[in-house]
Amino acid sequence: MTTTSTTPATPGPAAGPGGTVLEATGVTMRFGGLTAVRGVDLTVDSGEIVGLIGPNGAGKTTFFNCLTGLYVPTEGTVKYRGTVLPHRSHLVTKAGVARTFQNIRLFANMTVLENVLVGRHTRTKEGLWSALLRGPGFRKAERESEERAMELLEFTGLDAKRDHLARNLAYGEQRKLEIARALASEPGLLLLDEPTAGMNPQETMATQELVRAIRRQGTAVLVIEHDMRFIFNMCDRVAVLVQGEKLVEGSPQVVQSDERVVAAYLGTPFEGEPGESEAAEVRAAEAREAGGTSSSGSGEGKKEGEGK
Numbered sequence: 001m002t003t004t005s006t007t008p009a010t011p012g013p014a015a016g017p018g019g020t021v022l023e024a025t026g027v028t029m030r031f032g033g034l035t036a037v038r039g040v041d042l043t044v045d046s047g048e049i050v051g052l053i054g055p056n057g058a059g060k061t062t063f064f065n066c067l068t069g070l071y072v073p074t075e076g077t078v079k080y081r082g083t084v085l086p087h088r089s090h091l092v093t094k095a096g097v098a099r100t101f102q103n104i105r106l107f108a109n110m111t112v113l114e115n116v117l118v119g120r121h122t123r124t125k126e127g128l129w130s131a132l133l134r135g136p137g138f139r140k141a142e143r144e145s146e147e148r149a150m151e152l153l154e155f156t157g158l159d160a161k162r163d164h165l166a167r168n169l170a171y172g173e174q175r176k177l178e179i180a181r182a183l184a185s186e187p188g189l190l191l192l193d194e195p196t197a198g199m200n201p202q203e204t205m206a207t208q209e210l211v212r213a214i215r216r217q218g219t220a221v222l223v224i225e226h227d228m229r230f231i232f233n234m235c236d237r238v239a240v241l242v243q244g245e246k247l248v249e250g251s252p253q254v255v256q257s258d259e260r261v262v263a264a265y266l267g268t269p270f271e272g273e274p275g276e277s278e279a280a281e282v283r284a285a286e287a288r289e290a291g292g293t294s295s296s297g298s299g300e301g302k303k304e305g306e307g308k
């Protein structure tokens with residue numbers, strides 16, 4: 001499987017001015033009698049990678065859904081670059097906030113390239129008549145979209161698989177394709193919901209590199225992840241949700257040594273050289289591959305429409 005983590009030579013997604021990109025204030029989400037998210041404030045600044053962690057059922061995905069227009073929060077506001085975001089996911093994407101899902105949502109029977117082209121639609125201006133008549137404006141826009149999609153496939157290391165059906169990709173590749181498709185909308189903020197879930201150590205490290213490259217290109221990142229090495233290696237700031245409320249927010253050092261976080265989530269203080277054990281596992285896997293021993297990937301890809 002491809003684990004390329006090339007730094008792109010091409011211009012990336014829209015880089016915005018500095019300052020606050022996302023500002024969520026007092027976000028509350030109730031489902032009947034259950035308050036899944038309670039009064040959460042969170043900001044993401046330009047150039048930041050911010051982590052959102054917490055136990056299962058803490059409200060992380062519900063909070064993402066409130067940020068991205070899938071849910072209308074019961075209370076609170078969400079602003080992107082100072083403007084309140086609409087409660088429609090396609091309009092949120094158009095405004096500049098893209099996301100991936102915990103359970104992959106690709107168009108399984110479309111090719112890799114086609115999946116990324118679908119992600120471009122919020123950035124193409126050509127209308128229905130132009131598309132039907134396939135006039136010169138439409139053909140030019142189509143060519144440009146395809147060029148941009150190919151740049152993103154190179155960026156994510158999937159260019160060689162452009163004509164493969166999404167459902168035939170390995171699981172880690174499907175996750176990368178979701179990221180490529182999200183980037184196709186040229187976001188200023190990318191929300192990643194468990195981007196390394198089900199990945200092997202090689203794929204996880206490649207994903208770390210990819211996320212760093214995305215930040216270098218001017219897109220801020222907010223990431224939900226249960227892999228604490230990933231979080232504490234990558235993030236400038238980490239917020240901890242427990243039972244729908246923000247328990248702690250701060251630098252990785254502050255969060256991982258906070259007794260309340262250890263008690264409510266981490267279990268034991270986070271120890272060791274971050275990334276060193278993964279690096280050792282990756283070296284061992286590479287040595288096995290070089291020696292011709294098969295090393296299993298992370299299994300079959302989940303398909304469109306499974307769960308959240």
Ligand SMILES: Nc1ncnc2c1ncn2[C@@H]1O[C@H](COP(=O)(O)OP(=O)(O)OP(=O)(O)O)[C@@H](O)[C@H]1O
Binds near residue numbers: 056060
């Ligand atoms: N659509 C919904 N209707 C009713 N309850 C919901 C809905 N979505 C989530 N919940 C509940 O809200 C709470 C928070 O769930 P959520 O999926 O946001 O947690 P999470 O932190 O993302 O968990 P995980 O780490 O397991 O993905 C849970 O109790 C969940 O059962």
